[in-house]
Amino acid sequence: MRPDAVFNNRDLQSTQERLRSNSIENSEKNNKPSSKTEETGVLPRSILSTLNRLKVELDPSAEEEVVKNFRTSQRRTLISVRLVLLLVIVPFLTFQISKNLVIGPLVDRFRNPEQATMFLNYEMEEKALEEMRKSEERLKFQSFLNGGEELSAVEIEKRLQERVAEIAEEFRAESSNAIKNVFADLLSVGAFIWLLLMSKRELAVLKEFFDQIVYGLSDSAKAFIIILFTDVFVGFHSPHGWEVILSSVSRHLGLPENHDFIFLFIATFPVILDTIFKYWIFRYLNRISPSAVATYRNMNE
Structure with missing residues (x-):
């Protein structure tokens, strides 16, 4: 099953062109130089915004614009949900089908139970x-x-x-x-990588969809999610969770539980994740939503 057959290419192209044009228009409006009169203004900004809202509502083409924006958002949501489902379902089905129907019979056929090694480690x-x-x-x-x-x-x-x-x-x-x-x-990872390579345009739409969701949350919701993720993955109790995950992966693959590797992983990887979280907060979130950063610091203290 090819992703190109699942997604409608015309809808994808039209969705991306509209999103790109909207972003260009917004950037041009934001980058347009303003004079001193526009900066200060003769009337308060609240009155001007009210007048602009009334102008938009009285515009005969306002309804068409709202419907067009709704359809664009609807297509973007459908494409994102389909891609997420494919990224989850395709590797899972590949693992189950290949293990039970292909790899399992081959291993049972060529691996003699009486002469095979009983213990892998x-x-x-x-x-x-x-x-x-x-x-x-x-x-x-x-x-x-x-x-x-x-x-x-x-x-x-x-x-x-x-x-x-x-x-x-x-x-x-x-x-x-x-x-x-x-x-x-190995086969499920290969199917996941193949799906990513064949869905580059869908991944761009998915990124915009997640950006809209994440940056559209309130400041308290953003701070709550950041604290939740940091406490789970790099918090005080996270080493126990990482130890359970690594032990489960070792048993799943038939590898011995190398405690030195596990302790080294726990001592380094959460620190790297914590650094990435802090860099993202300083580099991106602080520029886009400084009030969310202030809320995060107040909640974290």
């Missing part, structure tokens, strides 16, 4: 040994609960062998699933 082996010790202790505990009659060593060994066989089968399946995840993830 040493942590899996340690977990299996720990599970075996727990099973042995559980058997002894259950034997004490059953009227105090202790099981014989032969009976315990027999049940323990059955449990070890189950543990081995579980870890073989986990290792095989990790191998499938690696190849399926």
